[in-house]
Amino acid sequence: MTKLLLRALAGETLPIPPIWMMRQAGRYLPEYRATRAQAGDFLSLCYNPELAAEVTLQPIRRFDFDAAILFADILLIPQALGADLWFVTGEGPRLSTITGPADLARLRPADQIDARLSPIYETLRILTRELPAQTTLIGFAGAPWTVATYMVAGRGTKDQGPAHLLKDQDRATFSALIDLITEATIHYLSRQIEAGAEVVKLFDSWAGSLKGQDFDDFALAPARRIITALKARHPGVPVIAFPREAGDRYVGFGAAVGADCVALDNSVSADWAARHVQPGGCVQGNLDPRHMVTGGAELTAEAQRITRTLRHGPHIFNLGHGITPDADPDNVARMIDAVRSA
Ligand SMILES: Cc1c2[nH]c(c1CCC(=O)O)Cc1[nH]c(c(CCC(=O)O)c1C)Cc1[nH]c(c(CCC(=O)O)c1C)Cc1[nH]c(c(C)c1CCC(=O)O)C2
Numbered sequence: 001m002t003k004l005l006l007r008a009l010a011g012e013t014l015p016i017p018p019i020w021m022m023r024q025a026g027r028y029l030p031e032y033r034a035t036r037a038q039a040g041d042f043l044s045l046c047y048n049p050e051l052a053a054e055v056t057l058q059p060i061r062r063f064d065f066d067a068a069i070l071f072a073d074i075l076l077i078p079q080a081l082g083a084d085l086w087f088v089t090g091e092g093p094r095l096s097t098i099t100g101p102a103d104l105a106r107l108r109p110a111d112q113i114d115a116r117l118s119p120i121y122e123t124l125r126i127l128t129r130e131l132p133a134q135t136t137l138i139g140f141a142g143a144p145w146t147v148a149t150y151m152v153a154g155r156g157t158k159d160q161g162p163a164h165l166l167k168d169q170d171r172a173t174f175s176a177l178i179d180l181i182t183e184a185t186i187h188y189l190s191r192q193i194e195a196g197a198e199v200v201k202l203f204d205s206w207a208g209s210l211k212g213q214d215f216d217d218f219a220l221a222p223a224r225r226i227i228t229a230l231k232a233r234h235p236g237v238p239v240i241a242f243p244r245e246a247g248d249r250y251v252g253f254g255a256a257v258g259a260d261c262v263a264l265d266n267s268v269s270a271d272w273a274a275r276h277v278q279p280g281g282c283v284q285g286n287l288d289p290r291h292m293v294t295g296g297a298e299l300t301a302e303a304q305r306i307t308r309t310l311r312h313g314p315h316i317f318n319l320g321h322g323i324t325p326d327a328d329p330d331n332v333a334r335m336i337d338a339v340r341s342a
Pocket residue numbers: 021022023024025026027036042069070071072073074075090091092093140142156203205322
C-alpha cells in the first residue's frame with residue numbers, strides 16, 4: 001500500500017487528496033512554542049535533532065497530515081557556506097551580505113557544508129523511525145534565487161532590490177553565487193534523501209520578482225540543474241517545485257525543470273490551474289493562509305471549492321503559503337474535515 005502523497009506525486013488522481021501544510025510546525029501551535037522555548041531560540045531548535053524531530057511530529061500527532069516536512073530553514077545553507085546568520089525577534093532573519101567578488105571568495109566550497117548540516121540529516125534519520133507508516137517524509141531547500149536574495153541583502157526584502165541590483169550590475173559575481181548555491185543544494189538534498197527524505201521540495205518564494213529572461217536564467221535553469229542531478233543520483237525520488245507568484249510562468253514549469261509536482265501560491269485561481277497547470281502533472285495548493293486565521297463558513301467553502309476544482313487530476317491539498325503565527329489550530333482541523341468531505 002503506497003503512501004497517499006507518493007501516489008499523487010506519481011500522477012494518480014485520488015478521490016480524496018493527501019493534505020499537509022506549509023509551516024505546519026510553527027508558532028500557531030502551543031506545543032511548538034514550548035519546545036522552541038526549551039531549545040532557547042529558533043536556530044538552536046533547527047540544529048537539535050531530537051527537538052527538531054519532536055516539532056516535526058507535533059502537527060502529525062495533532063492533525064494526522066499525510067506528510068511531515070523536516071523542521072529546518074532555507075537559510076541554513078548560507079550559514080553552512082560561511083555566512084553569519086541570526087534571527088531578530090519580531091523582524092526576521094539577518095545575514096552578512098554579499099556585495100561583490102571579495103565576499104563571495106570568503107564562502108566555503110559547496111561540498112564542505114556537512115560540517116554544519118549533519119544535525120539536519122540526523123533529524124531525518126530520527127523521523128524515519130518515528131513517523132507513522134502512512135506519513136511521507138519531505139525534505140527541502142530554498143531555490144538558489146530565493147536564497148541569494150537573502151544572502152545579497154542580508155535580510156528579507158519586499159522587492160528583492162539588492163539582489164536585482166547585483167544581478168544587473170555584476171552579472172559574473174551574481175551568477176557565481178547562484179552556481180555555488182545550486183551546487184550546495186544538490187549536495188544538501190542528496191544527503192537529505194540518503195538520510196530518509198522520500199520527497200524533496202524546492203522553495204522559490206521570490207520567483208515572482210524574476211521576469212522574462214531572468215526567470216529562465218535564475219528560476220528555471222537552477223531548478224532544472226538541481227532536479228536533473230538529484231534524479232540521476234536518486235531515481236524515483238519525487239520533487240515538488242514552488243516558484244511562488246510565477247503567474248503565467250507556472251504553465252509548463254514542472255516539465256521544464258523536471259519536477260513531479262508544482263506548488264501553487266494563492267494568487268492564481270484553482271480553476272485556472274486546473275486548466276493550464278494540472279494537465280502537466282500533479283499540483284499542490286492553493287488555499288489562502290488567511291483562512292487559517294479567519295475560519296468560519298468561508299474557510300469550509302474555499303477548501304471545498306479548491307478540492308472539487310482540482311479533483312480531476314493529481315492534487316495535494318495545501319495552503320498557497322505558510323500558515324501564520326496568528327492562525328487558530330481549530331481552523332486547521334476544520335480545513336481537513338472540509339477537504340475530506342468535499
Ligand atoms: C523565505 C523562507 C525562510 N524559510 C523558509 C522560506 C521559504 C518559504 C516561505 O516563503 O515561507 C522555509 C521554511 N521555514 C521553516 C520551514 C520548516 C518546514 C515547514 O514547516 O514548512 C520551511 C520549509 C521553518 C521556520 N522558519 C522560521 C520560522 C519561525 C521561527 C520562530 O519560531 O520564530 C519557522 C517555523 C523563520 C524564518 N525563516 C525565514 C524567514 C523569513 C523567517 C522569519 C519569519 C518569521 O519570523 O515569521 C526564511
